[in-house]
Amino acid sequence: MSARQRDRDEGGFSLIELAVAISVLGLVMGGLVGVFVTLLELAPTTGSIFSESHDAQLAASYWVTDVESADNVSTGARACPTSPAGSTPLVSFQWPSAGGAGAEDLAVYQRRPVAVAGPGAVAGPGAGAAAQEDLIRTFCVIRDGVVVTAPTSTVIAHRVQPVQVSCNTLACTPPVATSKLTVTEASGYTFTVAGTRRSAPGATP
Structure with missing residues (x-):
């Protein structure tokens, strides 16, 4: 070279x-x-996936049990005393309490608007695409309108879009056999849980 x-x-x-x-x-x-x-x-964050899964598990656990137990379903203003401030009744389920003596178990599902970050953002039912709310379940035992046990409240779903409740009858008027709860998370993830009453409408529980 x-x-x-x-x-x-x-x-x-x-x-x-x-x-x-x-x-x-x-x-x-x-x-x-x-x-x-x-x-x-x-990619969804680990926190958002956990929140969605946790909300779905809580909703499935409480909703199905309440619907199965109920012998009275109402979308009216019925609520436990000292319900969470700012909450509005969505639907309630009532059935005879295991304590007997005329006592009734009452499970009330409520919506509570939450603040949404961002300029011009609004919260609450009907507030538009940015609306978010917490879904709360309040449980109490009553007898003749008087609370027997102190109400307990549990947030079933956090910061979700306005939830939807539907029954096999229009506006959940009696006799109700099945009830569905549809929840859409802030991320857009949607889940539905459904329950069927153990006793047929009109039958003796």
Whole structure:
């Protein structure tokens, strides 16, 4: 090998070749970073997945049991005393208490508007796409309109879009056999739980 060939082989990249290589590498890396960021934005967070799963589990646990037990279903204003402030009754289920002596178990599902971050955002039923609310279940035992046990409230679903309740009858008027609860999370994830009364409408529980 001549000295001229050896000098040319060991010279490496020229300045122009190096500049072109760096430019191409920058374009490729920029594209990869953009794709990675997009995937991160589209991927659900661990927190949102846990929240959705937790809400669905609570709703399924309480709703199905309450519907099965109920011998009286109402979408009226019936509520336990000292219900959470700012809440509005959505639907209630009532059945004879295990304590007997005329006592009744009452489970009331309520909606409570929550603040939505952002300029011009509003909250509450009918407030538009940005509306969010908590779904709350309040349980109490009453006898002749008097509370026998202190009411307990549990947030079933957090910061969801306005929930929907439906029955096999219009506006859940008697006799009600089945009731469904449809919840849409802020992320857009929707789940429905349904329950069927153990006793047929009109039958003796």
